[in-house]
Amino acid sequence: MLNSLDAGRRLALRTVLLQLAVAALVGVMFLLKGHREAVSAAAGGFTVALGTALMSVQAFGRLVGGAAAFVRLLLGMLLKWAVVVGGLGLILFQYKLPPLAAVTGLVAAYAVYLAAFRFKG
Secondary structure: OOOOHHHHHHHHHHHHHHHHHHHHHHHHHHOOOOHHHHHHHHHHHHHHHHHHHHHHHHHOOOOOOHHHHHHHHHHHHHHHHHHHHHHHHHHHHHOOOOHHHHHHHHHHHHHHHHHHOOOOO
16 A cells, blocks of 8 residues: 555545635636526535545545445545535525526546646645
């Protein structure tokens, strides 16, 4: 094993913080279109950051064996996607915020998640 549990935790924390920053930035950029669009874009990004944070807590919670670690990772991913899909549903259907802004915030924050594994820091 090349990476420690602590390295995974640091990567997860850095990813969540970057996702929060991107969500805020996208929200500020959509402020030019209006208040509702800004809230929608920021909420879409924050939903992804919350899902990533919950997945990280589940996956990197404690040191376990290989099979248990895999199960914890799968449960974390399911939890993340439940939060993202549920949050997007709330944004679009419960609060009736603009969908384009919400999806833009979601995609921007998720792009940080994908880019985090390409660059070593």
